[in-house]
Amino acid sequence: MTIKDDFLSFNTHGLYCKYGDFYLDPKEPVQTAVISHAHADHAISGNNQVYCTEATAAFMQLRYGKNAAKVFNIAAYNNSFIVGDVQITFISAGHMLGSAQVLMEYESVRYLYTGDYKLQPDATCEPIEWVKTDVLITESTFADPEVLHPDPVAEIQKLNDIKINILLGAYGLGKSQRLIQMINEHAPQKKILVHHRIMPINAIYEKYGYSPGVYQMYSRRLMKNQEEYVYIVPPFTFDSYINAKGVKRLFASGWKNLQVNKNDTLFISDHVDWNDILQAVEHTKPTQIWTLHGNGTHLKKHFGDDIFVKILN
Structure with a gap:
């Protein structure tokens, strides 16, 4: 051999x-x-x-x-x-x-x-x-x-301390579905909204028996209310909301350079x-x-x- x-x-x-x-x-x-x-x-x-x-x-x-x-x-x-x-x-x-x-x-x-x-x-x-x-x-x-990923459950539980609406950037395929499931499990009071481009990906997950849980498609009318919404968006949309008011901006990633700032981090890596x-x-x-x-x-x-x-x- x-x-x-x-x-x-x-x-x-x-x-x-x-x-x-x-x-x-x-x-x-x-x-x-x-x-x-x-x-x-x-x-x-x-x-x-x-x-x-x-x-x-x-x-x-x-x-x-x-x-x-x-x-x-x-x-x-x-x-x-x-x-x-x-x-x-x-x-x-x-x-x-x-x-x-x-x-x-x-x-x-x-x-x-x-x-x-x-x-x-x-x-x-x-x-x-x-x-x-x-x-x-x-x-x-x-x-x-020197690169050791933190506990993803502890990371997602950070959302529980944020009482205003959250704009959560994440890659649409794989990461977004994982986040929906984790938020449903570990921050169940949050109401999850997803970008329209993520919806057909979720449908494939559901077809194969891996439903990410409870969520609904984003609407501007809903996000006008402060009801602890978490709006999950792909990177190009996240970047376009750089000056968004009345929301906390977070990006879920294992990369330090994708974190919004040192105080508001969400280190969840795949x-x-x-x-x-x-x-x-x-x-x-x-x-x-x-x-x-x-x-x-x-x-x-x-x-x-x-x-x-x-x-x-």
């Missing part, structure tokens, strides 16, 4: 597996794409053959219409299929509804591409699952010992932090770690000679 150092490599189209002749979450349209989840930085339009979960296909079709892909090949979690000479299995990633880690097996070696993943409980998506692997190909967005990545390594037992989408140098230093760490990007 030999790990192939060239099993994955980057080219102008994105992350390529030459042994299966496919791309993982390509950046430009390709002949064959394996898509981990439906966020726009991982799932673009215009690919010919797309392999993904059913929910991911539904979100892509909502966003891109006829240009989503020429052919969707739908696979359920833990059901293997073959692309080229590589056996592929989707493993739940816990990042958002339909998100998948991609387990690739070639010549008896297992390569696990995490895509974006999350360990924290989330009632609006399938929980993360673990499988053993030889190579863990992990996203490393927050792979820094990515793994440093401790989460260490847990992932413990669960998957790799002999090598390859890092993507961030800084892998901290992991390289942490594991030293114990586990070989390669920085792909």
Whole structure:
């Protein structure tokens, strides 16, 4: 059993597996794409053959219409299929509804591409699952010992102390549904309003049995009243309300630069932090770690000679 150092490599189209002749979450349209989840930085339009979960296909079709892909090949979690000479299995990633880690097996070696993943409980998506692997190909967005995400429940409970209406910025797909569910559970006196562009996304969540809970579509008439409304809006709308009066502006994110100010923060991330990545390594037992989408140098230093760490990007 030999790990192939060239099993994955980057080219102008994105992350390529030459042994299966496919791309993982390509950046430009390709002949064959394996898509981990439906966020726009991982799932673009215009690919010919797309392999993904059913929910991911539904979100892509909502966003891109006829240009989503020429052919969707739908696979359920833990059901293997073959692309080229590589056996592929989707493993739940816990990042958002339909998100998948991609387990690739070639010549008896297992390569696990995490895509974006999350360990924290989330009632609006399938929980993360673990499988053993030889190579863990992990996203490393927050792979820094100094980046530790706070408890999301404690963060959402901050809303209980805000008695005026709240304008809550959040990404429409995944984050907004998680926030609706958490507010319903942990700040139940709040009345949730959602932007009209989030409504069809919620409908897909409900179709697949992951209802985020109680909410209604925004109307200007409602927000004129101070009744502890929380109006959830996508980033472009949030930015347009920079001078909004009579509301508290918050943006839910794991990124410090997206917080409105030091006093009004809502650190809720859908990515793994440093401790989460260490847990992932413990669960998957790799002999090598390859890092993507961030800084892998901290992991390289942490594991030293114990586990070989390669920085792909």
